[in-house]
Amino acid sequence: MDIFVQQIINGLVLGSMYALVALGYTMVYGIISLINFAHGEVLMVGAMVSWSVVTALADSGLPGWALLLISLPIAILACSVLNFVVEKIAYRPLRNAPRLAPLITAMGMSL
Incomplete structure (x- = not known):
């Protein structure tokens, strides 16, 4: 029974992550009408910064919840800066370009 409860929790956590990524894709597409293929990579950078x-x-002796409270704002700041730079350098100059150019740029940002 203990394994079953843990698997339910794992499923909820994984499903929440999928829902968060899907919500991000939907919001970005709804606002700028561009599928941002680099969205997952930005989330990965945030996870790596937090880790x-x-x-x-x-080794500082802080409890786990304190480490989470410290790492979360730093990861949010890193992802925000990365998104701002990508949008400013790659997407904004192509705002009025034909539809294929921003799509290719989005794939390039993903790489």
Whole structure:
């Protein structure tokens, strides 16, 4: 029974992550009418930044919830800056371009 409860929790966490990514894709497409293929990569950068902060502070003796509260705003800031730079450099100059150019740029940002 213990394994079943843990698998239910794992499924809810994984489903929540999928829902968060899908919501991000929907919001970006609804606002700028462009499928941002780099959306998943930005989330990956946020996860890596958060993981790096947690592992750097792991020996500090802070409890897990404090590490989470420290790493979460840093990851949010890193993702926000990355999204701002990508939008400013790659997407904004192509706002009035034909539909194929922003699509190719979005794929390039994903790579």
